[in-house]
Amino acid sequence: MTDQHISQQRTEQQHEYDDRSGFIHGVKHRLTSAPWLARAASVGLSSISIGFVVLFMFVLETGGDVTLFTQPLPMQLALALPHLIAVLTLVTTAGDLLAWWYRYWSLPARIHQTALALLGLAFCWQLSTLGFLAV
């Protein structure tokens, strides 16, 4: 192996290391960034809320009403989602308060976040009323 080859290999390793390091740094940065976490929670809240409605209806339609009693795995998964929705609502709401306090994002983005937090709270209220958030 020539010196040129060794040098080239070291350079590739360095780039790979830099990429990995950059990725880890990016992830760390995002996970410690309150604005990013607040936005991620609201995206998760929206997605999982819709996912819950779709999955619950799908299991009922395909498996029949008896799935409410026998609770096969897909129904168990569906019935676990309301608790996740409740957690994401809390995080979204906390992120919204921080957004107004520390002036994250633009004004329309903050209003949007507030609307999502309010929708999340209303959704959780009715999930609780319907017994999906029973402990």
Place this chain on the structure above:
Amino acid sequence: MPRPRLSTTDDSTDSATRRSFLAGLGSLGTVAIGTAVGRTSAATDSQSTDSQPGEGPFTNADELEAFVDDVMAERIGTTTPGATVAIVNGDAPILTKGYGTADVDADVPVRADETVFRVGSVGKLVTYTAVMQGVEQGVLDLDTDVNTYLDDSRVTVPDTYDDPVTLRHLGTHTAGFESTLDPGIVADPDALDSLEALLTAQQPSRIRPPGELVGYSNYGAALTGYIVAEAHDTTFEEYVQAEIFDPLGMTHSTFAQPVPADQPGDLAAPHVRDGNSFLAADDVYLNMRPAGSLSATATDMAAFMRAHLGDGAVGETRILDAETVETMHSRHHVRHPAVTNWRYGFHEYGHPDANLIGHSGATVNFTSYLLLAPDSDIGIFVAYNSNPSELPKAIVDEIVAEYELQPAPTTPTPTSRPGGQERAETVAGEYSLTHLPQSGPLQVVDLLEHLTVEPAANGRLRTTTLDGDAQQWVEGDPYVYEEIGGHGVLAFEVTDGDVDVLNMNREPTGVYQPVPFHERQLVTGGVLGTAVSGFGLSLAGWGGHSAWQQWKQYRATDDSDMEDSE
């Protein structure tokens, strides 16, 4: 062999079936919601067992059979693939006959004396009959704290209220247990538990003082069966086999699950609708066995009805004294004098003065109805191997009407008392049933079953349900409204201008209570719809915004590359 799994479609009939199924599991049989599918004639390829007609309404057995044949022909193949019927007149079965097929895959005809149907909650009548045997023997008492019988057991009813739960409360569904709807349904028979373990692990909360309001409870019925077993130091299944089935010659009847292979007869397959036909489905098993795991033939159920109509005896065999039967058939809980009330284990049927008593039954894909007319010594039992929107009670209704076992409906006379419009406005609102769950995911059933009451013209009331079932009612006595052209009655109990409860004649398994504003259908539906729409729009907005940003970045990079190349 595994059967094709059930599937449902989203048409309105199936939605109605869903609600009737779910509510029916709680009450195990309520008024069917929805309409029957189109009717065609159907051949009845089963055998009949006729006997000589007795006295009373059924003076001509051939006429009765022809009538029932016609009624069943309208349903077989459309409403249900198979059915079994037993009609007794005094001490004699006047008609026991199977209709249609027991299993669409095997194309086996239903035979009244051989084909076993799962009768669901009609089996509770066996459980409560067993209680009355214990009362007769002095082993049980209807007004003693049930914990007295549970000394050697892990099962204990908590002392949530001052008054204890008694067997009278359990036999009239007034113990005040919260409904869970689920009678412990499992798909795998290996998941069946002992009654003691089940009653301990799945004990619902006591949410009402005992003796106040009816709230149908499968748990209460299962506890009743367990108490019978404890009092006699045996198992529930062994007790009813030895003390009821064997003496009455009910050789094809059992509470055991799955039905033992050596049990006489053949169990019909449960069916689900598949378009215009039926599919055989997997059976399920009920953990709360005394509440609904009975499997029996129509011939066996005829023997059971004959015992009740024959003052506790069939021929020389006696399972209850005449006085005990009379006690069991007398009223034990009055919801309201104008509506159907509770005998011991039986609820009243139809017109309050007709003295008709019965019970409905359902498992997931079997349905049944049993009616006794003690005054005319008539007993009627009908079972389906399916769970359609129009339940077997419809057959019983037609027989009762044809043979005038109760007074024909009359046009209600409006009350002459002034203030009808004010009273109609007082009772207007949304109501929910006590026998539906108040917690857990099945609470959604309660929402779907709400009854809306609105004032109509001339002091009348209009009631509607979510599936569009609308009825008009005329006020006969203050706060008591009668159905136009039927036996339906709404009886409100009002204190200081507020409705406490609404008793409905057709819903003996519970009473309606006013729903708070925030739990009304419109509020819940509106909030859920708005939230899901908002989430959907947000996701669409984020997706669109992200795509727009990427497109702009792509265009900017593209322009930059072009400038570099120039």
